[in-house]
Amino acid sequence: MTTHEGAGSGGHDPVMLREVVAALEPIPPGILLDATVGAGGHTAALLERRPDLTFVGLDRDPVALAIAAQRLPGEVRLRQRRFDRLSEALVEWDIDCLAGVLFDLGVSSMQLDDPDRGFSYRQAGPIDMRMDPGAALCAAQIVNEWSTGRLARLLRRYGDEPHAQRIATAVVASRPLRDTGELAETVRSAVPARSRRRGGHPAKRTFQALRIAVNDELEQIGPALTEAIGHLVPRGRGVVLSYHSGEDRIVKDTLRDAVAGGCTCPPRLPCVCGAVGCIRLLARRAQRPGAAEVQGNPRSRSARMRSFEKLPVAPS
Numbered sequence: 001m002t003t004h005e006g007a008g009s010g011g012h013d014p015v016m017l018r019e020v021v022a023a024l025e026p027i028p029p030g031i032l033l034d035a036t037v038g039a040g041g042h043t044a045a046l047l048e049r050r051p052d053l054t055f056v057g058l059d060r061d062p063v064a065l066a067i068a069a070q071r072l073p074g075e076v077r078l079r080q081r082r083f084d085r086l087s088e089a090l091v092e093w094d095i096d097c098l099a100g101v102l103f104d105l106g107v108s109s110m111q112l113d114d115p116d117r118g119f120s121y122r123q124a125g126p127i128d129m130r131m132d133p134g135a136a137l138c139a140a141q142i143v144n145e146w147s148t149g150r151l152a153r154l155l156r157r158y159g160d161e162p163h164a165q166r167i168a169t170a171v172v173a174s175r176p177l178r179d180t181g182e183l184a185e186t187v188r189s190a191v192p193a194r195s196r197r198r199g200g201h202p203a204k205r206t207f208q209a210l211r212i213a214v215n216d217e218l219e220q221i222g223p224a225l226t227e228a229i230g231h232l233v234p235r236g237r238g239v240v241l242s243y244h245s246g247e248d249r250i251v252k253d254t255l256r257d258a259v260a261g262g263c264t265c266p267p268r269l270p271c272v273c274g275a276v277g278c279i280r281l282l283a284r285r286a287q288r289p290g291a292a293e294v295q296g297n298p299r300s301r302s303a304r305m306r307s308f309e310k311l312p313v314a315p316s
């Protein structure tokens with residue numbers, strides 16, 4: 001299978017493409033929702049394999065949608081929308097149920113590599129980090145206006161940053177920070193010298209934490225996934241790709257709840273409360289990209305894929 005990179009991809013290689021296609025290819029005829037269409041790489045590959053399906057796509061980033069619209073055939077309907085409002089988009093499209101759904105969480109290479117979007121600690125640009133350029137909150141407001149304590153809590157919560165307090169203090173002392181170059185340098189100087197030599201760029205965790213907060217990334221995953229499961233037809237399938245432990249924990253917990261169907265029985269004892277789960281997991285553990293993929297596309301390194309199938313409704 002090709003990686004669907006090159007012309008029209010915006011430079012974004014779809015992650016775990018082979019595994020995503022294998023999980024979604026057997027879905028029943030119907031509609032496949034790509035809830036994070038990005039440059040449309042996964043959708044393009046699925047469309048090649050299943051031209052009988054109808055494809056619809058969401059993204060909160062109008063730049064990504066413009067790339068996807070150029071790449072994908074005109075009959076693929078696309079809409080700018082956050083995925084926690086997917087039911088609203090389905091109503092607008094007059095769609096009741098889905099045969100498949102894909103969530104490829106996080107940022108795309110187009111977003112990371114464009115300094116004007118402000119996601120990159122490697123190139124100077126505005127401290128922005130909004131996936132939707134029309135959203136109210138941008139990273140400059142957090143960096144230049146939040147208190148030291150609030151900043152430190154954000155860095156710990158969304159970045160697992162061990163030097164959160166030092167970084168927050170340095171950021172507040174360096175205000176106003178005017179671009180991502182200044183921000184990255186402020187973080188680098190705040191981190192103890194011995195830590196600067198380990199674990200990649202010292203500003204990586206700070207930029208991740210800011211991006212997650214600006215885009216309210218974690219809060220939307222659970223509700224959106226639950227909604228998507230509700231729209232799936234029996235034997236319809238879903239795939240979620242996540243890129244850090246905070247995302248994957250939410251995906252895992254949401255899927256576990258859907259498997260258990262709200263069961264209240266003690267763990268490891270047979271269920272007697274009558275709860276009925278609505279999905280089964282296609283693999284018990286998260287799948288990871290192979291070594292060859294990680295070598296060819298280092299950004300795939302942290303990917304975890306979870307996939308599931310909607311169960312037929314039991315006769316009452």
Ligand SMILES: C[S@@+](CC[C@H](N)C(=O)[O-])C[C@H]1O[C@@H](n2cnc3c(N)ncnc32)[C@H](O)[C@@H]1O
Nearest residue numbers: 014036038039040041042059060061082083104
């Ligand atoms: C990793 S990229 C998807 C790449 C895509 N699968 C491809 O092959 O080209 C993630 C995309 O999801 C979008 N996104 C992230 N969070 C979103 C949300 N809550 N609602 C809608 N789109 C979101 C981002 O703007 C980005 O374009």
